[in-house]
Each structure stands twice: as C-alpha cells, then as structure tokens.
Amino acid sequence: MKLAVPTLLLFALLCSCDPATETVSETPEVTTSDPTENRAQLVDIDSDEARIATALLAAPAASRDGAKVIGYNAAGEFVTLREGTNEFICLADDPNKDGFNAACYHQSLEPFMMRGRELQAEGKSAQEIFALREEEVKSGKLTMGDAGSTLHVYSGPNATYDPETGKVDGASYRYVVYMPYATAASTGLPESPIAPNHPWIMDPGTHRAHIMISPLKGED
Template sequence: MKKLFAFLLVTAPGFSCFAQTTVPTPEIQIKAAVMAAPADKREGAAVYGYTGDGNLVLLRKGTNELICLADDPKQKGFSASCYHKDLEPFMARGRALRKEGKSGQEIFDAREQEAKSGKLKMPKNPTTLFSISANDEDFDKTTGEVKNGYIRSVVYIPFATAESTGLPLKPDGPGLPWIMDPGKHNAHIMINPPRPATATK
C-alpha cells in the first residue's frame, strides 16, 4: 500500500478521513467485511482493516480458520473478502509487493517463482476465498449495511490443471465451476453465481 503523503483528519461520529477518503470505524469495517464469509464462520473470523492514515492493521483476532479483509476506502466501490488462513503467506506476499509498487504481472511472476522454489509456501490442501462486492451507493459507511451485494467463491488448488481436476477452462453456464490459471501457483476453481441485475459490475 502506497504511503499517503497528506491527510486531513475530520472529527465526525464514526469516521476519520485521510486523503479526502472516509474510513469507517473498526466496528463498521468488521461488520461489513465478514459479510463475505459463510454465516457460521463470521463470528470467529479474524479481520484486517484500515486506520485513518491508510495502514492495514488487525482489527480483530480470530478463533477459526478464516481471515477477512475489509473494504479499502481508497478504491471505488465496495469489496471485502475472507480466505482460509493457510492462504495468508500468499496474500501477505501480494500485499507486500503491491506496497513496493509492483504491477499485477510483476506480483504474479514473483509469487510464481517463489512458490516453485519453495520460498513461498502455498497450501497443500484446497483452500477457499469468498468475496463480496457492491456499488458505492449500496454500502452504508455509518451502519455497515451492504445492499445488492454479489458474493462469489474461489477454491485455490496450486498447480492443478484441467486434466487433473476434470474442470473446463471456462464456465459452461451461469454458476458452473471452471479452473483459472491452470498449472500455476495460484490455480483456482472459480464459482460465480448468476449476477443480479442490481449487483455491481
């Protein structure tokens, strides 16, 4: 995450502000972030979110296997995700490289090389990520309510292929699984339910 060189702190109920971007309270960030997780996993999930100066910090310790990332207030739209704790080395490495200013392709290439060399430890078992997204106007930063959210799932199976799983390389229909980045360190099964007309694009 790039360092913000200037920020304005505004005193208002439930908010701080950096670089003209409002940041919900930790409680609101937690409430919205765990909406990405299955209902029975929400209460015990660890949650990372943002401080008023834009730093990513642990907002709540977890008691189960899920880690959730709150919406980044600097990005357009609402987006939160929850993933299995065994994916944390992969996710943390991506955040570190992004903070260094690396491009998406550079991040992919670095993690691919490090995973193949064994430096980056990828999960041995299939591990899941859940994400929820919505339009800006559908996320209430004062209550944490998200309307018209779109939830999708990803199952990481490093280095798996279409042949090893029997999955197609593209979806054969709405909501049907397919494999993306086959044979790569981040090979994963995509499960995208039909998108409601009101959901974010």
C-alpha cells in the same frame, strides 16, 4: 464517499480473485418494494466498525463470529481490526479504492496473501506480482497453503451499506478453491464458464490455479 465503479469494470473483475491485485467485487442486491426508501437507509462504510461488519459478510455465515479481520483503520494504518478464534481471516474494504471489496480466506493462505500485499505496496503490477509469487512458490520460498483452501469475495460498485440488514449496496458473492498447478485435464473442469453458476478452473497449470464459483444472485 467513494465513486461507483462502472458496470463493465465489474464484469471484467468477475475473473479476478486475488485480494492483492483486484480492486472490486460483487453480492446479492438489497431490494424492497420501495427502492427510494431503501436507499435512504444506506450509509458510508467510513468507520472501523462498519469495515469490520461488512468484511465479515465475505465469510461463511457459520464462521463469522470467530473470523479475524484485518485492513486499514480510520487512521489509514493496515492493522488487525479484530482478533479471531477460527481458521478464517477477513480482509476489510480499502477506503482508498473505489467501490467495495472484502475478502475472507483460510488462514493457511496468509503467507501468500501477505506476500501479495507487500509486493503491491512496493508498486509492483498485477503481472509482476503473479510472476514473482510463481517463482517463489516453485522454489519453495513461498507456500500456497493447504490444497483446497478457499477464498471468499464479497464486492460491488458502491461503498455504502444498510446498518439494519448489514448488506452492502449492489454487492454480490463469489468464492474460489485453490488447487496449485491443477489443469482442466487433472480436474475435468473447463477453463472458462460454460453456464451460469458453473465451476471452472482459472490460471490452470500455475501456482494460482483455482476453481472459480460464482453463485447466481439469490443463491449465495
């Protein structure tokens, strides 16, 4: 079983939205009248079937049936875990990282996301990945996909889930809308959250500018 990530790390990661560089995320907690009984139902996310099922939780509910799922299989190989029929690609949790993190994004973002995974595999840091992709997007070598494309993230500190409900223990949901080179002035959005559940713009003026939205628990 993977180790739980400290709460403070989770808080810091609320501001991170790129599957190529982030390690963990959040989602609605599973609660019952008997927490002890509920925890007894939790099992490790340690099979391809479990990784597919939990990865799909990052996709909008109406799009889960047709979403493609990619990620690491039981043999440690990065593969297509399930073919898809719609515009979404879901990235399953990495079993080699602590906590749980799944993401789902519009297919037009795949070149950008794939490039991030390639650079990460080369050992590049988050800062290096950002700088290299910024340069490649500006030069036209790399596309950021369609303006307004979305990335949905479902993450939490524990890599365990309830097979009956499909919920990941302690996980929560957030999503972003990519708006390359947008700024606070061009969108009217603040550069930091001013209230719970309030959208704001992150990485303004860069290739990775995006609107960040973190629904309140129970409203996602």
